Amino acid sequence: MIEKVLPRRNYLERSDAYKQKGIAANVDQVLVLAAVEPRASEEFITRVLLIAHAAGVPALIALNKTDIPGTDGARTRLRMFSSAGYEIIEVKAKPRDGTLPSAQEALLARLSGKSTVLVGQSGMGKSSLINALVPDAAAVIGELSAALKAGKHTTTFSRLYRIDGNSTIIDCPGMQEVGIHHLSHRDLEAGFHEFAPYLGGCRFANCRHLHEPDCPIRTHAQSGQINSERLALFQKLVTETGT
Ligand SMILES: Nc1nc2c(ncn2[C@@H]2O[C@H](COP(=O)(O)OP(=O)(O)OP(=O)(O)O)[C@@H](O)[C@H]2O)c(=O)[nH]1
Ligand SMILES: [Mg+2]
Ligand SMILES: [Zn+2]
Incomplete structure (x- = not known):
């Protein structure tokens, strides 16, 4: 009721x-x-x-x-x-x-x-x-x-x-898929909250942190301040969702 x-x-x-x-x-x-x-x-x-x-x-x-x-x-x-x-x-x-x-x-x-x-x-x-x-x-x-x-x-x-x-x-019932179609590129970025201190430092304002030059998200993953597996998953989701 x-x-x-x-x-x-x-x-x-x-x-x-x-x-x-x-x-x-x-x-x-x-x-x-x-x-x-x-x-x-x-x-x-x-x-x-x-x-x-x-x-x-x-x-x-x-x-x-x-x-x-x-x-x-x-x-x-x-x-x-x-x-x-x-x-x-x-x-x-x-x-x-x-x-x-x-x-x-x-x-x-x-x-x-x-x-x-x-x-x-x-x-x-x-x-x-x-x-x-x-x-x-x-x-x-x-x-x-x-x-x-x-x-x-x-x-x-x-x-x-x-x-x-x-x-x-x-x-809840076990989920097979967690679709994130309703999320924008900004939502994805914000969800990886450890990226926050470095956002805004990219050479391109619309950097997707994939292959762009002068991307502090990528350089900090190389030097270990950002976990590289986290960045790899971020990149996979960005590529898949086309955001
Ligand atoms: N060894 C071990 N087995 C566990 C433990 N907790 C749960 N299991 C086993 O895991 C299996 C699945 O448990 P459920 O509680 O039905 O799993 P669920 O996440 O609710 O699954 P769905 O309802 O299908 O989404 C059962 O065979 C449990 O006995 C644990 O702490 N140790
Ligand atoms: Mg269950
Ligand atoms: Zn970048």
Whole structure:
């Protein structure tokens, strides 16, 4: 039953050339869930960070399944995000050996008093994390496909759960694509907020930081002040979206 429609203070959306898809509105933050296995895609995470930035919503990252081998490799792959200033919280929502979930305290502290939307690829353990945070949630958890080494899109609709009196979290279906068609070149640039000190220093006012000469974004990536993997993803997205 719809009781009341509140004014919209923000709106998180993704889009392709044909349509926009709303993810959530009026949230305080986005929690992007990555996992050791299935291997989280850095491009996926980057795209979520971009749509969050464009919606004016802060984002943080959690790495799940830190009980399984390969955790070190996953940590290394996520370093590009911590070097850009994003907080990464390690969790074990549903350890394989049946031990209790861990690192909930650090995460709960970040979720306290806020409304959070939890997004990630299928199989990262979003619903498992909901169950660990909200004892009576009973969110349905899926198996992984052995053949595809991927999630099976178990969650099919978004649902808001109450963690306590003033904290909520929304479980979403796993996303395959995070389209950023609604973002301009400026939105992309702004989403890579570590570029900010160097913007304006490019020789060309309309520099896209791809191959142009005298581009401080590129020279700072060469000298290490900007993470070069971040710049490579920025360039890939700029080229793909034609912005
Ligand atoms: N080893 C390990 N496995 C986990 C952990 N958390 C979740 N899993 C497993 O990951 C698989 C997928 O979990 P779900 O919670 O259904 O993943 P989801 O992100 O909600 O997936 P969708 O609803 O399809 O988007 C299940 O087999 C879980 O048991 C963890 O901390 N460690
Ligand atoms: Mg789920
Ligand atoms: Zn430039």
